[in-house]
Amino acid sequence: MEVRFHVFHPSDCVNDVIERLRKARGHNISSVFLVDFDGVLQGRVYLQDLISAEGNTLLKDISKKTPWVQEMAPRDEIVEVVEKNQVPSIPVLNNDQVILGVIRYEQLVSIVHQDALDDLQKMVGVSKDEKALSTPFFSVRKxxxxxxxxxxxxxxxxxxxxxxxxxxxxxxxxxxxxxxxxxxxxxxxxxxxxxxxxxxxxxxxxxxxxxxxxxxxxxxxxxxxxxxxxxxxxxxxxxxxxxxxxxxxxxxxxxxxxxxxxxxxxxxxxxxxxxxxxxxxxxxxxxxxxxxxxxxxxxxxxxxxxxxxx
Missing domain, CATH: 1.10.357.20 (SLC41 divalent cation transporters, integral membrane domain)
Incomplete structure (x- = not known):
């Protein structure tokens, strides 16, 4: 989970947001999240909608609802939410609906890939801890x-x-x-x-x-x-x-x-x-x-x- 992400208030206008994003020099920005003054998630605005809107447009007027997951959600549930909604990233919320971080799609792909490799080994009785260059005695014990x-x-x-x-x-x-x-x-x-x-x-x-x-x-x-x-x-x-x-x-x-x-x-x-x-x-x-x-x-x-x- 990434703890550095871009959040704005629904009443912010497009010009101000674009300027702040330009100064932040952030990479891989596909969307920004909207939160109220208590940090509670209100929605998200995709970058494509942001750059195509008029400069004085308020973010709340171009925002969309976004799926989210709880901070203690199991990995399988997170994968399911991302696959079902086809989103590039998903916010992680606490019990008060305050956004804590963001999980990106590419991070999930890496996790799922590793899980698949682990499952492949476990299916035939090999521990996921064993690597190709593990010592012979470690491999025998596993x-x-x-x-x-x-x-x-x-x-x-x-x-x-x-x-x-x-x-x-x-x-x-x-x-x-x-x-x-x-x-x-x-x-x-x-x-x-x-x-x-x-x-x-x-x-x-x-x-x-x-x-x-x-x-x-x-x-x-x-x-x-x-x-x-x-x-x-x-x-x-x-x-x-x-x-x-x-x-x-x-x-x-x-x-x-x-x-x-x-x-x-x-x-x-x-x-x-x-x-x-x-x-x-x-x-x-x-x-x-x-x-x-x-x-x-x-x-x-x-x-x-x-x-x-x-």
Missing amino acids: RLPWLSVNHLTTFLAAFVVGVFEDTIAKITALAVLLPVVAGQSGNTGAQSQAVTMRGLALRGIRLRHKWRVMVKEGTVGLINGAVIGALCSVSVLYWSQSAALAGVIGVAMVIAMVAASLSGAAIPMILTALGQDPATSSSIVLTTITDIVGFVSFLGLATLFISQLG
Whole structure:
């Protein structure tokens, strides 16, 4: 927040204001703010309106209402107000509506950019404090806890595969195709998660929109799953010459991609509802869910139709 900004009284005339601005030699002036004798915000006058008005015009006659934020407003709220109103700067007021400072758009862009970088690291279990040239021991201390959690979650997926050990032993082609199902469902979940997290970060969606988001992502997953499943079935049919195996992986792909889309949307919203940062290692959780659902759907269907596959 900048504490140096230009304020004038509504009864000041244009000529006086322009002269004072010229003497101040201020840079990057896009507007001035109007306050009464108690410092309470009354409005703003944009520079374009100022220079095009007659010299004896009073500022109150060319002023416009301006959005503002409270001094303790969270960062996300400030970004939302600026994005919604498309203003170059926004005043910060105290409880008495007295202007304390100004936040400029370019400052917000820098903050949002840094937040995006921090979220990118937190999604994969890396602390925002870690830099590219951090010491190895610092990086290990920051990364190891979440890698330990990931170690446990990968064993859950391995356990699921182990449950279907007999099926895989009879149809070895299933082991070859497992990464295909897991990879497609993982990418699907990542797409859904990225869109949902961006919506939450920019206040494009709220928790009250959860069902709309879930229906939309479920529909996207179903359509994409049907298309990718059909393509995968054709590929497997050509490779294995087994219509049953092609059908199993096609249906499993649809199930896995729908579940992945729903999970990618649900995880950030659940974390937000619990008061947690939705970026916090959500990719680790999502990968575990998509792997397990993908393996269960594919191997479960294969077990159900094993007589046709054999």
